Amino acid sequence: MSHKVLKVHPDDNVLVALTDLPVGEAITYDSLVLSLAENIPAKHKFAQFDMAPGQEIIMYGTLVGKAVEPIPAGARISTENVKHQASTFTGKTKTTGWRAPDVSKWVNKTFMGYHREDGQVGTANYWLVIPLVFCENRNVNIIKQAFMEELGFGRQDVYKSYVQQMVELYQSGKVDQISQLPLQAASSNGHRRIFENIDGIKFLTHEGGCGGIRQDSDALCALLAGYIHNPNVAGATVLSLGCQNAQVSILEEKLKALNPNFSKPLIILEQQQEGTEQELLSQAIRRTFLGLIEADKVTRKPAPLSKLVIGLECGGSDGFSGISANPAVGQASDLIVALGGKSILSEFPELCGVEQELINRCVDEKTADRFVQLMRAYAYAAEAVGSGFDMNPSPGNIKDGLITDAIKSAGAAKKGGTSPVVDVLDYTEYANKPGLTLLCTPGNDVESTTAMAGSGANIILFTTGLGTPTGNPVTPVIKVSSNSKLAQRMPDIIDVDTGPVIAGEKTIEEMGAEMLDFIIEVASGNIKTKAQLLDQDDFIPWKRGISL
Template structure:
């Protein structure tokens, strides 16, 4: 790899700037020699030959756009001169063989996890408090205020103290000092934890459960059932109002579908049956405390790496994401699959243009056909409301070099590695087959990570090039930066830096191996991710058809 430019695939007709390149910069790459027509910022792409309107833009070896203006060689491609274009797709048309990576380094290795009666193994031990409908959010928040600080899960509110200092300065008439007032100290737990084997109590407030369409409530119940079933969850307290669409019976039905022998502690209280708010809350707090006592008796025990279920996510992507962070995560996915574990690739709008490659990786026609059906149904739903996958890239994506959805997708798909696709799951369906699973979700970061935890992920790898402060209430989220500048600028949210790949200091294989070792430490509870340290507990159920 050149320290200045990169050609990602031999068939590409654009090059990637690895550093800021000035106008007039002479470029020599293999048999290519040209001078840049304009300055090209790092992460952006430029043409290696003159291109006429209508000519195809090829990157990652696939169609990612078409020229809409004449583009001289050495010109940066942008939303002004290139528009989204992607390959069409149909059923399987090629056979597929996979060369699994060497995993001898990890054979026999274990992580320290929480074993559940159904055979799943958690990487954390969390208790959930869940409202079945938004009407119960207030009661859930009262329980949260009652529990967190007293049980040692709350953190000292550094910013509250900061405001108090400013109030004191204002009341003393010293307004000028406020502008120079530094923030002092650091966030920390105020009390020693009472339950040493419980990693947290998490409160999944949301705006659903009633109104909308009945399918929304059914999907919400399925999602919440997936969270309760997730191996990282020890038990749950569920608050229902009583009259809402998301009925307790639907939740129980979804739980039985996941596990007919469901045996985790489950406390369900209905406000319209309990009477006063005080009676409801007293019951909920007392019974939850007793449940926590039982959950605390579970301890970490060795588990094979085949019990890992890794969610694969990207958010705040940049022009380097598909070159460093995403391929490194793809390497981890392949290692996990080779070790007998599960990985989960979601964000269907960000698979636009690489569908045929993924279809050909499916283990059989039935799996491939389901992927085709879900992709087309999602695309048609987006078009029906005046949108489309081509509108997926965000302003931040475009600013940092991802100018079409097909460019973004071709890089995003690298998170799925190279292994066969063993199953295709619709939203809220649970991953049960070892290997690479596809999960239908939006490209929206939080909606997607929310879904993966609901489908059984016990660790999530989340790549970012711009910096995204996202976590999950039950599943540790390992944040992976595509470039070292981000890791240096936002060290409070980044766990792993794949910038050395861009610098030519490490290979994708080396980064993947390091990341798997890091995951084992996270799964064992030896490392708390940055998202966990910051209590980033993002939870947004998907209202189908609205999000890309």
């Protein structure tokens, strides 16, 4: 790899700047020599040859846009001179082969996980407290206040202490010292952990469950059932008001569909039946405490790597994401699939333009047809409200070189590696087949990670080029940076840096192997991810048809 520019695929007609390049600089790539027509910021792309209006822009070997005005060789492609365009897709047109990577290094390796009666294995052991309707959010938060500090799960609130220190300075007449007051590092809250085998109690709140359309309430119940069924969850306390659309019976029906022999501790309380708020809360707290005693009896034991279920996510992407972080995650996904595990690729708006490749990777016609149906239904729904997949790139994406959805998608799809697609799932459906599964979700970071945990992911790999402080309540999220500058600037959120790929110091294969080793440590509880350390418990159910 040149240390200045990169041609991602032999068929591409654009080059990627790996560092800031000044106007007039002579660029040599293979036999090509050209002079840059303008400054090219790192991560951006520039024309390899003169382009006429209407000419197709090719990157990653696929159509990612078209020129809308003349673009001279050495000029940057931008939202001003290029518009989104993507390849069309049909049903399965061919069968693609797959050469699995060598996994001999990991064949006999295990991780230390929590074994559930249904055969799943958790990478963590959490208790859930969840409302069936937004009316119960307040009660969930009261239970949280009662439990967290007393059970040793809370952390010192450094920002509250920071304000207290400023108040003291103000009251003592030392206002001039406030601007220089340092923020102290967080420390233990002084309470010893009561339950050593429980990683935490997670309190989910949301704005759904009633109002809106009945399909939203059904989807919410299915999502919450997926969270309760997730192997990282030991048991749950569910609060219902009683009169809402998201009825207890619907949740129980969804749980039974996931596992007819469901046996985890499950406490369901309905406020309109219990009577006073005090009676509801005392019951919830008492019964939850007894449930925690049972959950604490489960300990970590060795599990094969085939029990890993890896969610694949990207957010705050930049022009390097599709070159370093996403392919490295794709390599890790291929390794896990080769070991008999599962991986989940979501974010359907960010598969725009690479549909045919994924269709041809599907193991059979039925799987391929399901993907086609879900992609088209999602695209039509977006267009019906005056939007479209072409509106997916954010201002941050565009600023850092992802100027069309097809460019963003071609890079985002690299997270799925090269393995066959064994299943295609709609939102809230559960991943049960070993191999790579496609899951219909928005590209929105939190809605997508929320969905993957609800579909069974016990680890999530999350790539970012700009920095995204996102986590999940029940599934450890490993944050992967596409460039070393980000890893150095935001070390509190980044777990793995794939910048050495851009620098030419490591290969995609080497980074993928390192990532798998890191996953094993996180899955065994030996390493807490940065998202876990920061208590980043983001949870947003998808209201279908609104998000991209």
